[in-house]
Amino acid sequence: MKKIILGIISLALVTACGNDNDQSITTSDSDKEKEEVVNVYTHRHYESDQDIFKLFEETTGIKVKVTNASADELIQKMKMEGEQSPADVLITVDAGRLHRAKEQGLLQSITSEVLEKNIPDYLQDEDNFWFGITKRARIVAYSKDRVQPNELTTYENLATEKWRNRILVRSSSNIYNQSLLASIIANDGEEEAKKWTRGIVENMARSPKGSDRDQVKAVVAGEGDIAIVNSYYVGRMLNSPDPEEVSVAQQIGIFFPNQNDRGTHINVSGAGVAKYASNKENAIRFIEFLISEEAQIIFTNANYEYPVLEGVEPAQTLKDWGEFKEDKLELTELGENNKKAVLIFDESGWK
Amino acid sequence: MNQVGNKQNTFSLTKRLKRLKRDVNKWSVLTLTIVFFLALPVISIGVELFSGPGETWSHIVEYLLFQYISNSLYLIFFCSFLVLVFGVSSAWFISRFNFPFRKQIEWLLILPLTIPSYIVGYAYAGIFDYGGSLDMLFRQFNLDFIRIDIMNRTGLAFILSISLFPYVYVSARAFFLNQANNLLEASKMLGINEGKTFFKLMLPLARPAIIAGLILVIMEVLNDYGAASYYGVNTFTTGIFRSWFSLEEPQTAIYLSALLVAIIFALILFEKWQIRKVRFTSSKTNDTQIHRKDPNKPMQWLIFTIVFIPVLLGFIIPLSQLIYWAFLTASTVFDIKFIMLSLQSFGIAISSALITVFFALILIYFSKWSALRLVKNISRVGVMGYAIPGAVIAIGIMLPTIALDKWLIQTLKSFGIDSGFIVNGTLIALFYAYTVRFLAVAYNPIESTTLKVDSSISDSSKVLGVGNLKTFFKIEFPLIKAGVFSAVILVFIDVMKELPLTLILKPYAIDTLAVKAFEYASDEMVMEASIPSLFIIFTAMIPVIFLNKLLIKR
Numbered sequence: 001m002k003k004i005i006l007g008i009i010s011l012a013l014v015t016a017c018g019n020d021n022d023q024s025i026t027t028s029d030s031d032k033e034k035e036e037v038v039n040v041y042t043h044r045h046y047e048s049d050q051d052i053f054k055l056f057e058e059t060t061g062i063k064v065k066v067t068n069a070s071a072d073e074l075i076q077k078m079k080m081e082g083e084q085s086p087a088d089v090l091i092t093v094d095a096g097r098l099h100r101a102k103e104q105g106l107l108q109s110i111t112s113e114v115l116e117k118n119i120p121d122y123l124q125d126e127d128n129f130w131f132g133i134t135k136r137a138r139i140v141a142y143s144k145d146r147v148q149p150n151e152l153t154t155y156e157n158l159a160t161e162k163w164r165n166r167i168l169v170r171s172s173s174n175i176y177n178q179s180l181l182a183s184i185i186a187n188d189g190e191e192e193a194k195k196w197t198r199g200i201v202e203n204m205a206r207s208p209k210g211s212d213r214d215q216v217k218a219v220v221a222g223e224g225d226i227a228i229v230n231s232y233y234v235g236r237m238l239n240s241p242d243p244e245e246v247s248v249a250q251q252i253g254i255f256f257p258n259q260n261d262r263g264t265h266i267n268v269s270g271a272g273v274a275k276y277a278s279n280k281e282n283a284i285r286f287i288e289f290l291i292s293e294e295a296q297i298i299f300t301n302a303n304y305e306y307p308v309l310e311g312v313e314p315a316q317t318l319k320d321w322g323e324f325k326e327d328k329l330e331l332t333e334l335g336e337n338n339k340k341a342v343l344i345f346d347e348s349g350w351k
Numbered sequence: 352m353n354q355v356g357n358k359q360n361t362f363s364l365t366k367r368l369k370r371l372k373r374d375v376n377k378w379s380v381l382t383l384t385i386v387f388f389l390a391l392p393v394i395s396i397g398v399e400l401f402s403g404p405g406e407t408w409s410h411i412v413e414y415l416l417f418q419y420i421s422n423s424l425y426l427i428f429f430c431s432f433l434v435l436v437f438g439v440s441s442a443w444f445i446s447r448f449n450f451p452f453r454k455q456i457e458w459l460l461i462l463p464l465t466i467p468s469y470i471v472g473y474a475y476a477g478i479f480d481y482g483g484s485l486d487m488l489f490r491q492f493n494l495d496f497i498r499i500d501i502m503n504r505t506g507l508a509f510i511l512s513i514s515l516f517p518y519v520y521v522s523a524r525a526f527f528l529n530q531a532n533n534l535l536e537a538s539k540m541l542g543i544n545e546g547k548t549f550f551k552l553m554l555p556l557a558r559p560a561i562i563a564g565l566i567l568v569i570m571e572v573l574n575d576y577g578a579a580s581y582y583g584v585n586t587f588t589t590g591i592f593r594s595w596f597s598l599e600e601p602q603t604a605i606y607l608s609a610l611l612v613a614i615i616f617a618l619i620l621f622e623k624w625q626i627r628k629v630r631f632t633s634s635k636t637n638d639t640q641i642h643r644k645d646p647n648k649p650m651q652w653l654i655f656t657i658v659f660i661p662v663l664l665g666f667i668i669p670l671s672q673l674i675y676w677a678f679l680t681a682s683t684v685f686d687i688k689f690i691m692l693s694l695q696s697f698g699i700a701i702s703s704a705l706i707t708v709f710f711a712l713i714l715i716y717f718s719k720w721s722a723l724r725l726v727k728n729i730s731r732v733g734v735m736g737y738a739i740p741g742a743v744i745a746i747g748i749m750l751p752t753i754a755l756d757k758w759l760i761q762t763l764k765s766f767g768i769d770s771g772f773i774v775n776g777t778l779i780a781l782f783y784a785y786t787v788r789f790l791a792v793a794y795n796p797i798e799s800t801t802l803k804v805d806s807s808i809s810d811s812s813k814v815l816g817v818g819n820l821k822t823f824f825k826i827e828f829p830l831i832k833a834g835v836f837s838a839v840i841l842v843f844i845d846v847m848k849e850l851p852l853t854l855i856l857k858p859y860a861i862d863t864l865a866v867k868a869f870e871y872a873s874d875e876m877v878m879e880a881s882i883p884s885l886f887i888i889f890t891a892m893i894p895v896i897f898l899n900k901l902l903i904k905r
Contacts, residue, residue: 045870047683068870069854072596073742077855080749084760084772100599171583173593209502209583210476211875221481221498233875241679242878244482342597343407346414351585 036062038282041078042091043071044269048302052295060289062282071097078106078274088277089286091133093269094175096182098130099335107272110280114288119308122328123268132268132331133290134305137231137324138180139264140255141216146225152255155184155265156192158228159199167200168215168224171208172345176230176267181344182337183265186329190340197348208351213237213245220248227252235304235317256324263325267334268308382717385710392747392787393612393736396605405600411590411607419590419607423573423614426508426586430572431565433512437661438519439561443549444658446527449643450651456658458899461517461840463665465891466673467848467865468514469577470884473877474669475501475510476581477676484672507582511572513665518571519564521841522796525833526560527553529800535642545644559802562622563795567841569618570738570791573611577850577872587611588740601746608739615738670888676881684871684882689864692883693890696847696863699778701894703785704793704843708835710786711793715801716827720819737791741851748784748856749775776858784852789845793838800834801827840898847891864890 042049045068053064067074071092078085078101090107092098101107107129115124115131123132140152151162158167170177185193205224215227216237237249256264271290273283289295296307300315307314444450445457466474478484479501489496501509534556538548554561576588587607595604646654677685736744756772763770774780804827812822828835848865857866864887871880 045873065859067859068866069851070596070873073745073851073855076601076746077749080746080753081772081775082753082757084757086771086776171580173580173589173597178597207503207583210581213875214476214480214502217481236875240878241683242676244487248482339598342593343410346410349414351583 036060036279036282037065038062038279038286039065039067039086039088040091040286041067041069041074041087041089041274043069043074043093043097044091046303048298051302052290052298055294055298056286056289060282060285062285064286075101075104075106079104083276085274085276086278087274088279088283089271090130090274091269091271094179094267094334095130095132095270095331096175096179096335096338098125098270098272099332100338101272102127102129103335106275108275108277108280110273110284112284112288115284115291118291118310120310122330123270123308125272125332126330130270130272131287131291132270132308133287134269134296134299134303135266135308135326136176136268136305137256137264137266137326138176139229139231139234140226140257141219141229141234141252142226142255143219143222144251144253147253149253149255152226152257154258154261155180156188156196158226158257159196159203163203163226165203165205166225167203168205168218168227169200169208170210170212170215172342172350176212177228177350178338178341178345179267179334180228180265181341182334183327183329185337185340185344186333187262187327190344193341194344194348197344197350201348201350216252217245217248220251231306231318231321232304235315238317239304254321256321258327259325262329263327265329266306266326268331269305379717382714385713385717389710389714389787389790390735391751392744392784393739395750396608396739396743396747399602399605400609402602404606405594405598405603407594407598407600408603408606411594411603415585415590415593418585419587422504422584423586423611425504426511426572426584427569429505429508430512430515430568433508434516434519434565434568435561437512437516437665438564439523439554439557441516441658441661442520442523442527443553444654446524447644448651448654449645450654450658452655456655456662458896459662459666460520460658461844461895461899462888462892463514463661464517464841464844465847465888465895466514466666466669466884467577467850467868467887468511468571468575469581470673470868470872470880471514471665471669472507472510472578472581473872473880474672475506477672477877478668484675502582504582504584507578507584510578510582511575513661515568515571516661516665518567518841519561521837522560522564522799522834523557525796525800525837526557529830529833560796560799563799566615566619566622567737567792567795570615573615573738574740576740576742591740591743595743604743608743612735612738615735670885673881673884673888676878677885680879680882684879689867689883689886692862692864692867693886695861696865696887697890697893699781699861699863700843700846700891703782703789703846704839706782707786707789707842708793708797708838711790711797711838712835714790714794715798716819716823719801734791734794736787737789741788741849742855744788745784745852745855748780748787748852752780752783776856778858778861781853781856781858781861784856785842785846785849788849788852789842792841792845796837796841797831797834800831804830836898836901840895843894844891847887 040053053066056062057064067087069077071094074087074090075097078087078090081087090098090101092101098107102125109128111128116128119131123135124130140158142149142152172178181193181197184196188196206218210218212229212233215229216234218224219227234249234252234254237245240246240249258264271287273280273287277283291309293309293312296309296312299305300307300312300318304315304317306318313319441460445453445460479499480486481498486496486498500506534552535548538552543552573586574588575586576592579586580589580592587610591604591607591611594600594607736747739747752774753772756774759773760770808830809822809827812826813819817825850865850869853863853866854869857863864883868880868883868887871877871883
């Protein structure tokens with residue numbers, strides 16, 4: 001039996017050391033040849049991103065080293081690492097977190113004509129601390145049998161009595177809901193936002209749970225009539241490997257709220273250069289690459305996000321939904337109102 | 352003091368003083384040093400308590416705290432009940448009776464642990480969903496689909512119970528296999544029937560072992576984040592994340608964590624107080640295999656059915672759902688790299704399991720050999736980390752290690768050497784983190800087996816002039832082997848599926864299967880997460896089956 005145990009231990013050590021060696025080789029390599037790298041802290045865990053990073057490595061010869069975790073954890077990590085932080089670029093899936101990173105002094109202002117020119121003003125930080133790289137819209141998915149599209153108008157209208165026990169929406173812990181409420185606070189004021197939240201809670205068909213995809217399924221299952229969801233999840237469902245999911249997604253209609261006034265609420269995935277980036281030039285080149293035409297095409301076709309670069313066509317699925325008017329609210333305001341939004345959610349009992 | 356005590360006390364006191372004199376320099380100092388390093392992350396977080404909660408604390412108390420407490424308590428009670436039913440009954444039937452497929456079911460019962468509980472949650476949601484597996488099955492037979500909503504707190508309690516009951520099964524079984532034989536023989540000779548033997552004799556005796564497993568389950572239940580947030584149940588842990596990230600107040604999150612730890616601590620103290628007068632030890636070495644009964648055939652199949660239910664619910668059903676998803680997504684997700692990834696995860700998991708068990712043994716025995724009672728109690732502090740959500744512990748790990756790194760960088764600079772982080776972002780920090788996090792998983796099963804070993808055995812060995820270490824290897828280790836192997840299995844599986852620590856602390860070059868699975872699942876690509884999840888399960892199965900063989904063979 002001792003032999004067996006020894007066997008396990010040595011096997012374990014071999015594998016573990018194997019890892020160790022791999023690592024030490026790469027690090028010593030980078031020391032010798034001064035290999036060009038960019039260290040990316042990112043919240044985005046998509047295949048599309050990995051493809052784009054690979055493309056960036058091939059075109060520039062700069063190696064992309066990725067650390068994946070939630071934006072909040074990454075921000076915390078950068079804060080603790082301080083000046084020694086290896087991070088060069090921070091990527092998050094919402095503008096609020098980028099704003100928070102900026103406020104906490106984790107990002108720096110950069111000059112890049114490519115970024116400033118090509119990204120619309122409202123999708124980038126006014127002091128050039130961060131830039132949006134893709135867009136998503138918070139839309140309404142409705143049951144084609146029970147709801148006529150002309151019954152739908154605005155987000156505000158969803159809080160009226162007409163929709164009692166008919167709305168499906170996920171938990172308020174979700175950042176996209178927080179951003180939506182933050183945008184309503186910014187547009188309508190805090191008091192109106194409170195009323196709106198209470199109205200939505202009263203109109204909920206069930207207590208919030210599950211993901212955005214689950215809300216869409218629940219509409220088709222008849223638990224409610226409309227769902228507030230993120231556009232790219234519906235895009236993903238329509239192109240899902242599961243035929244059941246595709247058929248579910250085909251049974252719902254898509255509506256873009258507030259087309260006659262401020263436009264539909266959008267949020268961005270965005271990137272900023274870290275304050276203590278040791279590869280600042282590479283970091284800027286990297287972000288510029290993310291909004292290049294080839295990268296934008298991959299983002300929209302693999303992930304069903306809207307491109308930020310003008311002239312790039314959205315994926316076919318998105319084009320089928322038609323064009324829509326966006327709420328051009330400065331996205332910084334989403335970050336500023338985020339905490340207020342969470343407090344309002346709690347007070348109104350939106351779980 | 353000597354004057355007030357009677358003869359006996361004087362004797363033990365002088366003996367104690369002598370032992371203290373002999374031991375205090377070695378074992379106590381060593382224990383305290385190790386405990387200090389293991390408890391450092393928890394202490395670093397604890398220090399933050401002094402800065403007071405954030406400004407939204409009163410907001411949380413007003414709107415959320417009641418929900419957190421009631422949901423968490425509901426989960427604790429419901430899960431404890433289910434876990435005890437599944438875990439203890441299966442451990443008893445497995446150890447006591449012969450029935451068809453017993454040998455296979457013996458290790459199958461451990462496997463529910465290998466599926467991360469949030470994945471089990473997704474799998475069950477996928478089964479009961481509209482357009483889910485049950486729906487499709489019903490349509491095949493032209494039946495009307497009655498949708499059962501499992502996404503609520505009862506459903507969550509069920510999910511957590513079926514994926515966590517093996518903790519109780521493993522530690523109860525280790526007791527039954529090791530210790531039960533003499534007692535069973537005695538009870539048989541006295542003509543006591545099976546039911547009475549179990550309830551009056553075995554259950555009370557197995558209590559420390561069962562509770563050891565149960566405490567692990569409760570800690571896991573309390574720190575679960577993935578399944579709870581998906582099922583829309585607000586618990587302490589979802590609250591910790593909310594106040595930390597959404598409300599941007601780490602201090603408030605730490606206050607909630609402290610409350611959580613207080614609950615766990617109260618439960619442990621309560622249990623200690625309950626069994627304060629009873630000590631269960633056996634002076635027999637018990638190397639004899641338990642003698643299993645052969646009930647009649649129908650009875651055997653009945654037992655088979657009872658024991659098979661938890662395997663079915665906790666393993667086979669979610670596994671089938673994952674396999675179905677894997678077929679749907681294989682063309683896009685499957686990659687030969689997964690095999691390398693499996694090897695890497697395996698290496699990391701087994702190394703950390705061995706390191707963690709090593710430290711658990713050290714803590715248990717050093718504090719045993721140290722005469723200071725204080726040391727024994729302090730050594731328990733080391734295991735509290737398990738109740739705190741991994742993401743919070745990660746911060747606790749980074750605070751001291753980054754401080755150390757910054758100091759190292761400064762020192763090296765004065766020698767003219769420029770360096771980056773030396774501890775952070777390397778395997779050292781990761782192994783340290785795993786040890787801190789999973790110490791309880793190793794500590795509890797081992798400790799509960801050592802409690803049953805009568806100290807007179809080792810005492811007599813020491814009287815004969817044999818040293819502590821030699822006594823341990825020659826006499827104690829063979830007796831607690833079952834507990835040690837169980838601990839290795841449990842820590843191994845836990846590291847295989849660990850997430851937040853790995854994500855935050857891992858070196859660039861290292862990737863694990865759990866990280867891969869999470870990358871998909873975190874963005875609602877649940878189906879795509881099935882392939883890495885299956886790899887986790889299969890990689891974890893190998894040592895489970897293998898160590899289990901060692902455990903029962905002897």
